[in-house]
Amino acid sequence: MECRIDITVTPKSSKSAIVCDENAVKVYLHSPPSDGKANEECIELFAKRLKIPKSLIAIDKGLKGRKKTLRVQGLSREEAMKRLIEK
Secondary structure, three states, X not given: OEEEEEEEXXXXXXXXXXXEOOOXXXXXXXXXXXXXXXXXXXXXXXXXXXXXXXXXXEEEEOOOOOEEEEEEEOOOHHHHHHHHHOO
């Protein structure tokens, strides 16, 4: 079982956070977009919020852009979104 989640990333934010609503998932990252640091932080943030290992999360599309698609293994889309919306 796996799902895909489309996200919009804002690097170099004052704090790291995932903000969700029914239509979009926005991710604010403290790291700069250079050397893949923002992508690493993004995966770590999602792993912590979804309570799954980092190895089950990958960036499918958008490695160098602000619009990304994450592939999450082991969770249905409904379960992943439920965990993201919970604080």
